[in-house]
Amino acid sequence: MPTITLHPRVSSPTSLPNPLPQVLQTPTGLAILELQGTINLPSEEAEARSMVSANDIHDPSIPTFETPVGRLMFPDYSPQTAPDDTKWMKRVYLYVGRYQRMTGEVKKLVQPLALVQRRQKETNSDSDDEELEVVEVIKYKLFFKNRPEPVNDS
């Protein structure tokens, strides 16, 4: 089929509290984290976990498992920071494991990014045309362009 429909954003706000600073928050809670390099997961763990059928309360159809990677920290940010004060955006930490830390920043995107996803098929719909939807429009990203540096675990 040469035409695929791309539906606009349908607001389905997240019920979960969003721990990110205000500027990174979106109605759906989705955000973007860009880093140089990749996150390597212990493969046997990921495989083993994918077999586990857990009762996930958020998406009952797919059992999910979370592997802790590290911690995110906004050292210069506090919820009391004035909205027009952007100095805190210059410094964000991403701890990976215990002993590595990446320093990054919050960056405004030159062009906003739309997150596009395949639309969940309605069970009673008989058409098999693929449909896409814009789930979120994102204007800021977390960007870690530096290598990780070793840190003391204290």
Next chain:
Amino acid sequence: MSTQTASSILFTHTSPQQGFKLLELPPDLADLLTSKEPPTLELKSLTPQQSMTTTTDPEYREYVNLCTPTKTYLIRQVQSSNSIHIIRPSGSGVQRGDINIVGGDDDDELDLVQTMTAIAKCGSTLELHTPPEGFSAAPILERILPVYDEMEGAEQNMEQGDVIRRVFADVPVSRAQCEAGWIELCAFVLGCGGHGKDVVGWCRRPSARVKLDVWRRVVEGAVLQGIDLDRQFLVQDLWRSVLDEGAEEPFPKALFEGVVRRVCEVGDGQLFEDLKWASIDKTRCTQWVGETYLEAKAPATVSGIGRSEFLNAWKDLLPESWRDDVAFSKLTENSYKHPNPSTICFVFRADRQKIKKNVSTDPSATTAAKKTRNWHELFKNQKRQKR
């Protein structure tokens, strides 16, 4: 440690991961998508058959366009060397690995009540581009629609709008641009194609000769029935004036309507409405009549016609009061050329771009340049362009 005052957010990786695409939004599209009532967009590409028959032409290689109701963007996938993760807040009811690997043994330091988790990774983004020449449905429709050059029986027993919409589904530009292209070509639904799925086969685009015939009868009919083409008129009256008393239709009514739409003031979405009242756009009409005449009578350099002969014929095809408006400047730029100082001929759309780029349209010259191994010959055209 300064970081102790700031709270830490646990960062995890969710498996299985989800599939996402990142689409870069130009400002106008971002505004559109974040507006109160964002429109539904479409991703359009040529059908596999269409792209197969045209694979030799690099211009029509496989591609996907993103279309808003009125605009078209070309999608280009750009790989990123960075990994882009999509993250979202996570609740407490999730099965999670040992968090001790990320923090100290001492739990007080780590306020890990809150969690962000990576649910997808993207290695590329989709960029949107608008080529400087823009998008038009006319060249695509010109390619896919069969030509109507002689009387064919029409059989209007189907919903025309529906047929047209199905044709547009295979034309990779926005709806508004499809409609404009359809009107530009005076395309119409003939509707005698049987019950196959080939909707394109039910439609026609008239040849220049046919368009000219239709227009001539329209003008004659208007004169006979005293319809003033300068003012608003009832399309049904005009159609009656075209029909000979009791005689058969000289051409399908849908073709007649296609020509009327071409010369009238067009509004968005008008294509799917019944024509009732119409008023002719004088500038549009004059230009179209001149170009159609030229295309019908002088389609190539060798068949060029005299300039004054052309101007007179052009005047004769217009309502009496418009005769003085005729001038070469009324024609679209690059739509004509002068093979020699006293003659004029038509330049087809595909060749206009070349003229603009100052590339020779003479096929023998390009093939000669391709055959030669002389670099001066090979790059002559490009050099000229730069200057």
